[in-house]
Amino acid sequence: MIEVNNLHKSFSGAKKQQVKALKGLSFQAKDGEITGILGPNGAGKTTCLRTLYGLLKADEGSAIIDGIKVTENPLEARAKLGIFPDKFGLYERLTAYEQIDYFASIHGLQGNEKHQAIESIIQDLEMEELAHRKTQGFSQGQRMKVTLAQALVHKPQNFVLDEPTRGLDVMSTRVLRNFLAKYKEKGHCILFSSHVMQEVAALCDRVIIVAGGKLAAEGTPQELCDLAGEPLLEDAFVKLIGSDEGVAA
């Protein structure tokens, strides 16, 4: 369960100009649901997610993960998260297995339990062939998988994924989709941001549309279409954020 209450965040840009990234964003992502965050570029999606992991400190408002305030107890809150960040890289001198092992150890797994967790995530993401290769020279999709695996190896209650499908081929996207659906059934809370409308429409139980640092609309994909009076989610999205901005993204 992830709750975000009235988040405000501004950055001091060049020439002391304040850039307001978040202006009172609030939403909830419930357990057993997949919640999608949609928004044009620069709407504050990544800023919001970074506040969730405690990398950024909100000027006002709070983020609460399973009842733990991120600002008060960042380490405990992060332990309940599986994070797929906006920018990610791989330790190129480690093999995929070693890298997943590393993150599993950081999350406190050890011994047989760790070994099983790693094997199962590798199986789930269909990456057995990659596992014992050094990650140097991996394709974008392969890198994605490794990052996903390391983010989710400890089976966190909450998944936060920042555009997890960018650069994935259709097969991998399906693997990911099935994977997320499986964890939804198990009652995990999944929050992810995306630009791909079909994916959001196909996967999400609820959609949150963010524009200009604020919540523009929220509901099931169908509700949003009805709200905007458009048959397609894409058109509804454009109408709801009130501009054509970001459609090309």
Place this chain on the structure above:
Amino acid sequence: MMQFKALLIKELKEAFRDKRALMVAMTMALMAPIMIMVLSKTMIKEMIETPPIYLNISGGEFAPKLIKQLKDNNIFSLEEADNKDKGVWKERNVGLIIPEDFAQNMMEGKVIEVVLRADYSEKALNSPLRRVKTEIRMYAQSIGAKRLIVRGIDPRILQPIKIAEQDTAKPSSNAVFISMMLGLYVLMAAFMSGLSVAIDSSAGERERNVLEMLLCQPVSTLKIVCAKLCCASAISILGVILTLVLTSFSVGFVDLTKIGATFNLDAYMVIIIVLMLLPISFFASALQLFVSFQAKSFKEAQSTVSMIIMLPAMIPVALMFIDNKPKWLDWLPVSGQSLLMDDLFKGLPVNWAAYAATAAVTIAITVVLVAILSYRLKSEKVVLALS
């Protein structure tokens, strides 16, 4: 503890798989003994050999006996040089001008002015000029003494006091150039060996976008910093040990007894030096991590960190020029260890109080650096630098 272990294992794995960085770290250690051997061999050669000197002598015919005395001692006129030496000595252009009235003045017992003309600031001429001067002075003294004897006077009357010099230095302190270089070198090794690992694990990871991911994991920044520090210092200590071991092996090939010096680097000394440099390695790595975590890219880190390397090179050199060393220099990192190493190489017993003091100060500074760094890694400025 488990988290720390995982972090450390991963850092070590990465460091040891980065063959190129490791090579750079270890070439430092490999170069040390070679450099020390080559330099000490040439120095010994200069000190004990008396190669022929060729002077541009004018008026040599006026003082044949003086010329003969010079010749007997391997000092010749430029015309006698073979082609190889001629070029060199022509360029050096050392002139000896003997006046026309040499014989006349000698007969009359007047002072004869012989001119020795050369570029006295040229270092290569130091030893030849000294030899020429000594020979001429000896010649003059022997004539002076004979004059006195002829007049029935004991020449010793001219020397009421004779200084008998007794050197209390331990024999090994004669090898001061080796010990000075080695001291400087191991300090440099402590700073240089861990350098690439320190930069790679901080600025390098930031550039490869893996730092952000690590920072959003449920692990305290203190553990992250400590793991990186331990890894970099381990490599640095490895470099120091390798330098010392290879050097102790290679000084065996240099025959220092030729110049009446002894220098040995036994296991006991190696252990003491390693113990002494252990805090320095941590200090150096902490400093490098501290600077390179502030840098935005690998390249920026490299250029700023290279300033830090000046530290071990500058401080011992600066210390050589300070004759009355203030007490606090014994305690500061780098300078303290450098002074202790000087004593150790001179064969003096180790001043354990100074050793403990400088180690304590070094460790304290390291702890402060680590604390500040792990605090800074929590700030969102670090994240902003990423994006």
